[in-house]
Every structure is written in C-alpha cells, then in structure tokens.
Amino acid sequence: MATLDTAPRPQAPAAHPAPARSRRRRRGRTQGLIGWAFLAPFAVVFLVFLVAPLLYAFYLSLFSKGLATGERFAGLDNYTRAFTDPAFLNGVWFVVRFSLVVIPVQILVALAAALVLDSVTSRFARFSRLMIFVPYAIPAVIGAVIWGFLYSPNFGPLEQLFGDGAPFLLSPDNLFYGFTNVVTWQWAGYYMIIIYAALQGIDPAVYEAARIDGAGSWQIATRIKIPMISSALILILVFSLIGTLQFFTEPQVLTPISNGAISTDITPNVYAFNLAFRFAQFNYASAISFALGFVVFIGVYVFLFLTRKRGGFLK
Amino acid sequence: MKNRLLTAVIGAGTVMASLAACGGGDGGGGDAASADAGNCSVPITKTEAPVVSVWAWYPNMKTVVENFNESHDDVQVCWTNAGQGADQYARFQTAVSAGTGAPDVVMLETDMVPVFSLQEALVDLTGYGASEVEGNFGAGAWEDVSSGDAVYGIPIDGGPMAMMYRTDVFEQYGITPPTTWDEYRAAGEALKAAGGPLMGDFPANVPAPTVALMQQNGAEPWVYDSADPTQLEIDLNSPESKEVLDYWAGLVRDGLVGTQDQFTTDYIAGAIRGDYATYISAAWAPGYLTGAGAGEGEDAGNWAVAPLPQWDPANPVSVNWGGSVLAVTSQAPEPELAAQVAMELYADDASLTDGWTSQTIFPLNQSVLSSQEFIDNESEFFSGQTANKDVYIPAAEAYEGSTYSPFGTTFYAQFTEEIAAINAGEKTGSEALDDLQAEMEEYATQQGFTLN
Numbered sequence: 135m136a137t138l139d140t141a142p143r144p145q146a147p148a149a150h151p152a153p154a155r156s157r158r159r160r161r162g163r164t165q166g167l168i169g170w171a172f173l174a175p176f177a178v179v180f181l182v183f184l185v186a187p188l189l190y191a192f193y194l195s196l197f198s199k200g201l202a203t204g205e206r207f208a209g210l211d212n213y214t215r216a217f218t219d220p221a222f223l224n225g226v227w228f229v230v231r232f233s234l235v236v237i238p239v240q241i242l243v244a245l246a247a248a249l250v251l252d253s254v255t256s257r258f259a260r261f262s263r264l265m266i267f268v269p270y271a272i273p274a275v276i277g278a279v280i281w282g283f284l285y286s287p288n289f290g291p292l293e294q295l296f297g298d299g300a301p302f303l304l305s306p307d308n309l310f311y312g313f314t315n316v317v318t319w320q321w322a323g324y325y326m327i328i329i330y331a332a333l334q335g336i337d338p339a340v341y342e343a344a345r346i347d348g349a350g351s352w353q354i355a356t357r358i359k360i361p362m363i364s365s366a367l368i369l370i371l372v373f374s375l376i377g378t379l380q381f382f383t384e385p386q387v388l389t390p391i392s393n394g395a396i397s398t399d400i401t402p403n404v405y406a407f408n409l410a411f412r413f414a415q416f417n418y419a420s421a422i423s424f425a426l427g428f429v430v431f432i433g434v435y436v437f438l439f440l441t442r443k444r445g446g447f448l449k
Numbered sequence: 450m451k452n453r454l455l456t457a458v459i460g461a462g463t464v465m466a467s468l469a470a471c472g473g474g475d476g477g478g479g480d481a482a483s484a485d486a487g488n489c490s491v492p493i494t495k496t497e498a499p500v501v502s503v504w505a506w507y508p509n510m511k512t513v514v515e516n517f518n519e520s521h522d523d524v525q526v527c528w529t530n531a532g533q534g535a536d537q538y539a540r541f542q543t544a545v546s547a548g549t550g551a552p553d554v555v556m557l558e559t560d561m562v563p564v565f566s567l568q569e570a571l572v573d574l575t576g577y578g579a580s581e582v583e584g585n586f587g588a589g590a591w592e593d594v595s596s597g598d599a600v601y602g603i604p605i606d607g608g609p610m611a612m613m614y615r616t617d618v619f620e621q622y623g624i625t626p627p628t629t630w631d632e633y634r635a636a637g638e639a640l641k642a643a644g645g646p647l648m649g650d651f652p653a654n655v656p657a658p659t660v661a662l663m664q665q666n667g668a669e670p671w672v673y674d675s676a677d678p679t680q681l682e683i684d685l686n687s688p689e690s691k692e693v694l695d696y697w698a699g700l701v702r703d704g705l706v707g708t709q710d711q712f713t714t715d716y717i718a719g720a721i722r723g724d725y726a727t728y729i730s731a732a733w734a735p736g737y738l739t740g741a742g743a744g745e746g747e748d749a750g751n752w753a754v755a756p757l758p759q760w761d762p763a764n765p766v767s768v769n770w771g772g773s774v775l776a777v778t779s780q781a782p783e784p785e786l787a788a789q790v791a792m793e794l795y796a797d798d799a800s801l802t803d804g805w806t807s808q809t810i811f812p813l814n815q816s817v818l819s820s821q822e823f824i825d826n827e828s829e830f831f832s833g834q835t836a837n838k839d840v841y842i843p844a845a846e847a848y849e850g851s852t853y854s855p856f857g858t859t860f861y862a863q864f865t866e867e868i869a870a871i872n873a874g875e876k877t878g879s880e881a882l883d884d885l886q887a888e889m890e891e892y893a894t895q896q897g898f899t900l901n
Contacts, residue, residue: 201567288719390710413856
C-alpha cells in the first residue's frame with residue numbers, strides 16, 4: 135500500500151497543450167464504464183433469456199427430425215413446408231380475419247369509453263374508469279376460464295335467457311364471435327386507459343377556443359380530440375395487431391370445453407405450441423414460430439408504412 | 450430504498466436457487482448423491498440406499514410410495530407428481546427431446562407407450578427380469594405393453610370397457626339394458642320418442658374409446674413392431690371401422706346421443722342430472738365419477754353397470770380404454786434398479802388393495818383379480834352390485850390386447866377434429882375415416898415411416 139503513496143502520480147503535470155480535453159475524455163470513459171455497469175444486469179438477462187433462445191430456436195429450425203428417422207440438416211426446408219402447410223396458412227388466415235374484426239371493435243369501444251369519461255368529471259366517472267380497466271387486471275387465463283363458464287350450455291346466462299335453443303358461443307359457427315367478445319372484454323379497458331391519458335394531455339384552452347368558435351361536444355370530440363390523440367391510437371393499433379396475430383391464451387384455455395371446435399392449429403401460436411410440446415416436432419415448431427414472427431413483422435411494417443405520418447412514436 | 454434493495458437481492462437469489470434446482474434434476478436422480486431428498490413428495494427414510502426418481506399421478510400414490518420405501522432397504526423411491534396425463538407427457542416429451550431431465554421411472558397411459566418407445570425414450574425391460582412378472586398379468590394386459598419381443602412397461606391398472614347406465618331413467622321409460630348395438634340404438638329411439646333424455650354421448654375430445662369401439666368390431670388400425678420401427682401399417686378406414694363410426698354418426702344425426710366433451714364440468718353436471726341414460730366407459734369410471742361428485746345426495750342409487758353392447762352377441766369382444774403402466778426411461782443411469790422399482794412399486798398387496806378399495810384403479814395384477822375379496826366386492830356406487838364379478842373381471846379376462854399408434858398424440862388430435870366434424874354434421878363416419886387415413890399416411894411418410 136505504501137508504494138502507492140510514494141509512487142509518482144502519472145501524468146499529473148500539464149505536459150501537453152490539451153490536458154483538459156484528455157481529462158475530459160478519461161472522465162467520459164469512466165462514466166461510460168459506470169453506465170455499462172448499470173446496464174450489465176439488463177444486458178445479461180437480455181442476452182441469456184432473449185437473444186440466445188432466439189438464436190437457438192433459429193438453429194433448431196434449420197434441422198428436421200422425423201419420428202422414424204434421425205436428425206438431419208434441412209436448410210430452409212422447414213420454412214418452405216411452413217408456407218405451404220395448410221394448417222399454418224389457415225391459422226394465419228384466421229388471425230388476419232380475426233384482426234380485421236377484433237381490432238376495430240376493441241378500439242371503438244375503448245375510444246367511446248375514453249371520450250365519455252373524459253367529458254364527465256364526477257366520482258362516478260372515476261369508478262367507471264376503474265371498472266372498465268378491471269378485466270385487464272384479471273389474468274387472461276382466468277378470464278378465459280370465467281368466459282368458459284359463462285358460455286356453458288348448462289350453467290351460463292345464455293341458457294337461462296334462451297333456454298335449450300341458446301347459442302353455444304364456442305361451436306364451430308360461433309367461435310369467431312365468442313373469441314371476439316372475450317378479447318374485447320379483456321383489452322378494451324387497457325386501451326381505454328391509454329387513450330384517456332392522451333386526452334388528459336390536451337390543453338383545455340383548445341376546447342375553450344373551439345367553444346367560442348361555436349363547436350359542440352360532438353364536433354370537439356371528432357374534430358379536435360381524436361386528431362390530437364392520433365399517435366396514441368396508432369400505438370394501440372400496433373399493440374392490438376401484434377397481440378391478435380399472436381393469439382394464444384384464450385383458444386388454449388377454452389379448447390377442452392369447445393367440443394372439438396377449437397383445433398390444435400387454430401392460430402399459428404397454438405399450432406407451434408402443440409407441435410413442440412405434444413407432437414415432439416421441436417424443429418418444425420421453431421420454424422413455424424419464426425414464420426409467424428415474419429408474418430407479424432410484415433403486418434406491422436405495412437401498417438406503420440401506411441400510417442407513417444401519424445406513427446411518430448416509433449421514430 | 451434499503452428494503453427495495455433487499456427485495457431485489459432476495460428475488461435474484463430465488464431465481465438463482467430455482468435455476469440451480471433445475472440443474473440438479475439433470476442427473477435424473479439415479480444415484481443417491483444426485484437425488485435431493487428435499488424435492489421428493491414423500492420423504493425418503495433410508496437415506497443410505499440408492500434412490501430412483503418416479504413421476505406418477507395416481508391419487509393414492511403417496512400411500513404406495515410410503516409402502517414401498519418402508520418395505521425396501523435396497524432402493525428408495527423419490528416420487529414427484531408432474532401433472533396428470535397430457536401435462537406430464539408435455540413435460541416428459543420436452544425432457545426426451547432435450548436428452549436430459551427425465552425421471553428414472555415414468556407413469557404412462559397404455560396407449561402412450563409406443564409414442565415414447567419409438568423415440569427410444571423407454572428401456573426394453575426383457576433384459577431386466579420382466580418375464581418374471583409376466584405371470585402376474587393377463588395375456589391382454591401383457592400384449593398392451595409389448596411390441597414384438599420387447600416389453601416397455603409394467604401394467605398397473607386397466608380399463609375394461611362396459612356400459613354404465615341410469616337405473617332411474619331405464620325404469621321410468623321401461624328400458625332393459627341393451628346387449629347389442631342394435632338394441633342400444635332402439636333404446637335411444639324409444640327414449641327420444643317418449644321425450645326422455647339422450648341415450649349417451651359421442652365426445653370429440655376423447656377419441657381413445659372410439660378407437661376401442663372400432664377394435665371391438667374387428668378393426669386393427671395399427672400394425673407395428675418395435676423391432677422394425679420404420680415399418681408401419683395404417684388401416685383406419687377399414688369396413689369394420691366405418692361401420693362403427695357411421696353407426697355413431699347416425700346416432701348423433703338423429704339426436705339420440707349428445708356431442709358434449711367429456712371430463713368437463715358440463716358433462717359431469719349432465720351425467721349427475723340424468724341427461725344421459727348410459728355412459729360407455731371403463732372400469733375406472735365409477736371412481737372418476739365418484740370423485741367428481743356423482744352418486745351422492747339426490748344422485749345416490751341411480752347407477753348400475755352392464756357389459757358393453759356387442760356387434761355379434763355370439764362372439765363377444767372385450768375392449769379396453771385407458772389404464773397405466775410404469776416404464777423405465779432411457780435416461781435412467783441405473784436401469785436395473787429402475788426396472789426393479791417399476792416391477793415392485795405398485796405390486797404389494799397393501800398398495801393394490803388401497804387402490805381398488807378407494808376406487809382409484811382397476812388393478813391388473815392377478816393376485817387381486819383372483820382374490821375373493823375383490824370378486825365379491827359390493828360396489829357402493831352401483832348400490833351394492835357386484836360389478837367386478839358381473840362385468841369388469843370377465844371383460845378384463847376376455848381382453849386380448851391391442852396395438853396403439855406410434856404417434857398417438859398426433860393421431861388423437863387429428864381424430865378429435867374428425868369427430869368434431871361428424872358432430873357438426875359436416876361429414877359421415879366413412880368420410881371422416883377416409884380423411885383421417887389420408888392424413889395419417891401423409892404424416893407417417895413425412896416422419897420417415899415406410900407404409901406397408
């Protein structure tokens with residue numbers, strides 16, 4: 135320890151014309167190191183639990199393993215198979231159709247609720263806001279189980295309303311509407327909160343000015359509020375697009391009570407799960423997952439491209 | 450701030466501990482050193498003995514393992530309940546694919562044995578003394594766990610099929626238990642005409658009993674020998690199978706049977722309420738229904754059991770649904786020790802008796818099947834009927850065994866879709882089987898099988 139004290143201090147004297155800069159640079163480097171140190175825990179988790187599994191899954195997807203044959207390198211065969219596999223394509227088609235219905239419904243419900251709650255300021259509004267948000271706080275699995283009971287032809291309210299002729303919302307014909315209802319119930323409250331927060335951010339002076347100009351509540355809502363929160367709307371559109379294309383929990387939970395109407399390949403995510411953990415096809419399941427990721431990426435990219443003027447939040 | 454830091458540290462510690470726990474499972478717990486006694490559901494008393502890890506889900510497994518550990522000084526069992534049926538298979542499948550993490554001994558339903566033996570996940574027990582216990586079981590039970598000369602599991606319980614029925618419904622509408630499928634249909638028509646409940650149920654979610662009913666009519670959907678694992682014969686759309694499926698499709702079309710998924714709250718509620726006059730099921734079904742709350746309160750005294758209706762009463766055929774075996778996994782470091790556990794774990798009289806008296810299982814061990822106590826047992830659920838003697842024992846003894854699909858999970862999933870299509874009125878039984886045949890042939894070829 136003593137040597138440290140007696141040792142000459144390195145480069146303390148200003149031998150060079152730009153000592154301040156070099157000191158600043160050194161300080162900058164130290165700060166950089168500290169920054170990295172703070173970042174390290176996240177970086178480790180990110181690499182170990184996200185990047186590494188992704189790379190491994192991609193590696194898996196390049197091989198193929200039949201039950202009666204050994205493992206072999208297959209290159210992109212699994213991907214060609216995926217994009218010609220009717221089970222996968224039907225699943226993609228299902229979630230695309232589903233998105234076209236569910237997303238507008240969800241957003242309309244959320245937008246209407248947010249606009250109403252934004253104009254009403256009473257204790258009741260605060261209570262309603264909480265109540266609309268509550269479904270999101272319920273885990274999706276439990277929500278699906280509850281809906282399973284509500285849809286039940288033996289216990290459900292539909293049976294009590296309509297008697298024996300009650301529609302079974304999980305039958306092959308009604309499945310689409312059954313899912314639409316569950317998903318809207320689950321997510322509309324969450325989107326409502328996002329829209330509501332955006333509405334709260336608007337300066338009330340704008341409304342005042344509009345009122346002076348003679349605008350009514352409806353005009354304020356459609357001509358001022360909605361355009362001013364358009365970037366929040368784009369944000370939730372992207373959220374719901376990604377969420378719907380990856381539709382998984384509800385079909386998975388409701389399958390056992392659907393009398394066979396929900397198949398193992400109803401959505402690409404459910405298909406990938408079943409391929410891997412039930413049918414022992416991990417390689418093909420990895421390929422399906424990446425193919426789905428590709429579809430989602432294309433979908434979101436196209437969407438953002440079409441709405442590029444509004445989608446400022448991603449730039 | 451301090452508290453939050455502490456929480457974070459504890460949280461991280463928990464994550465690390467659970468990761469370490471996962472790592473600890475890698476050895477399969479075969480040798481005494483690697484098996485952590487703290488992870489066993491029943492404490493191991495004789496810590497110096499080697500330990501074999503077991504996955505099993507029977508409700509009375511605790512008693513069984515306690516009995517085993519108590520009576521064995523040479524080996525101890527570390528038992529884990531890794532989930533019932535599909536949950537456990539998903540876990541086991543993952544361990545098999547990963548090549549690590551499987552237990553030494555695993556409980557499997559009989560029809561899942563070829564699925565895992567094909568992936569070389571199970572050990573052939575012929576080299577480990579399986580022939581010594583062969584005599585404890587009936588020929589059909591042994592055939593179920595064998596493939597060619599190889600034996601992949603030790604039977605525990607079986608599911609000889611029979612027809613459970615509601616005595617209250619039968620009495621009210623003046624119906625006697627049908628002995629043939631023609632009479633079964635006639636009874637259904639009589640019930641419908643009189644405004645009575647459904648005759649039975651044709652569920653999509655459990656195709657296994659439907660396969661059994663096809664076999665009852667002489668169908669042999671899968672021909673397969675593990676000695677030559679890439680050769681396979683698929684015959685799902687034989688005339689015998691088509692007759693059976695068209696028959697059930699007709700019952701569904703005419704509204705004589707329901708299409709409700711089984712093992713669901715809705716089905717149980719309907720069964721207890723008397724919505725179905727019969728339940729075509731196996732010997733374990735009374736125990737299952739009792740556990741689900743049937744046969745109690747207002748439902749008490751409503752149930753009885755009769756032999757399964759036949760196609761040809763002159764040549765009755767017995768079939769099986771369900772039942773389980775204990776198999777040794779190829780990840781077991783000491784297969785000999787594991788095989789010993791598989792053969793002795795559910796074989797002592799105390800465990801077997803506990804199994805059948807609590808109505809959990811229908812044992813296949815001859816020591817029980819031939820015991821007077823078992824034969825003369827008056828079932829409480831069937832209001833004192835000697836169901837074992839009258840129905841289940843003859844069915845179990847007449848059962849000749851079957852060959853199950855080597856990719857049962859995929860097959861059942863596909864069959865579920867076909868039955869759902871029948872129930873939705875989109876296909877006839879024959880059409881569904883033709884489609885199923887084509888799909889299974891395509892799948893088998895894709896998986897590298899040679900079709901004969």
